[in-house]
Amino acid sequence: MFGAQVHDYLYTFFKETNCDILLDEEHYLTVQLTIDIDKKIMNRPFYWKYIESTNSEPNPARLTLITDRTKVEKQLFGEVIHFGSARLNQIFKATKELGSFVQMYEKEDSSTGKFTTLTPYFCVNYKVSYYCDQTKERLYSLGINLINGAIEDNFHESICELSLDPKMPEGAFCLQYIIKPSRALERLDLMIQKIIQQDDHTWAEDAKKRWIRELEVLDYFYEGEETRPESYEIEKKALEERFNPRIKVEIINGGLFYLK
Known part of the structure; x- marks a missing residue:
């Protein structure tokens, strides 16, 4: 139940923030982050400072987020995300910053x-x-x-x-x-x-x-x-x-x- 809630929340968050949802399966999804969302949830301030100071081509992260590891049968490399995880708390924080109402x-x-x-x-x-x-x-x-x-x-x-x-x-x-x-x-x-x-x-x-x-x-x-x-x-x-x-x-x- 709670894995499904997290999955729905993530899908809506990335869709509303214009991130490309490359793969949306029942228990995991793969997304290509925008520059803005990468800055908000990936904790890479030094990377972005370097990119901006050198005018280099930015490379926002691509994430595979697993919302229920027990239901994923094939071998999958990704980040397990659940209530209490640091990544989900970062996304909650980004949601507040982007628009609380x-x-x-x-x-x-x-x-x-x-x-x-x-x-x-x-x-x-x-x-x-x-x-x-x-x-x-x-x-x-x-x-x-x-x-x-x-x-x-x-x-x-x-x-x-x-x-x-x-x-x-x-x-x-x-x-x-x-x-x-x-x-x-x-x-x-x-x-x-x-x-x-x-x-x-x-x-x-x-x-x-x-x-x-x-x-x-x-x-x-x-x-x-x-x-x-x-x-x-x-x-x-x-x-x-x-x-x-x-x-x-x-x-x-x-x-x-x-x-x-």
């Missing part, structure tokens, strides 16, 4: 000549990170109908196959939203909190158990000392930072979509 309209089939009514939806893509001595990340795409308030999960996936344009199509009428985007964001924030609350939190309980065991080992090494040295407090604090369960919610991007 969009307004798009579903295109009309000009051959029909029909008058189209478009309904407004507000979408937010969240990244939820679960931290302790181990890390787990999940991506959620929530969309809310600004007329009736209905919330849809996997909203990004539902619009991936639609033909969207930043310009309102001719002959289309956009319904005026009843729920303001600011209020919609509040509702989606409450929904993501509810999703987190209903999630399985045994990972946090297990982390606390490992934390207690490590504290017992630490106490054993300093057993018998009347006054604990500063090094004890430093190590104890380090264990707390390592094992203490915490959850971080980030908004990657969002948008206002007018759909049929």
Whole structure:
């Protein structure tokens, strides 16, 4: 499930940033990066500084990104990418820099000549990170109908196959939203909190158990000392930072979509 989410996200990112998608298989894709995207996600500042200072011909990277290694049967050389991987975090960062909010309209089939009514939806893509001595990340795409308030999960996936344009199509009428985007964001924030609350939190309980065991080992090494040295407090604090369960919610991007 999560591999498919990553794959869809990558496909959309590279398509929208004008990178050539050379190969798109179910569990991996090969892309030719543009100069701009190479600079944003490949960590090659010295290479690009050299190219620009010498007026040399640029050679943006070509990437094969594997979103589910277990499903790839043939031998394939590429970079495995998943939630928490450095490359995906770089792409999230690039997405924020390139545009955190969009307004798009579903295109009309000009051959029909029909008058189209478009309904407004507000979408937010969240990244939820679960931290302790181990890390787990999940991506959620929530969309809310600004007329009736209905919330849809996997909203990004539902619009991936639609033909969207930043310009309102001719002959289309956009319904005026009843729920303001600011209020919609509040509702989606409450929904993501509810999703987190209903999630399985045994990972946090297990982390606390490992934390207690490590504290017992630490106490054993300093057993018998009347006054604990500063090094004890430093190590104890380090264990707390390592094992203490915490959850971080980030908004990657969002948008206002007018759909049929």
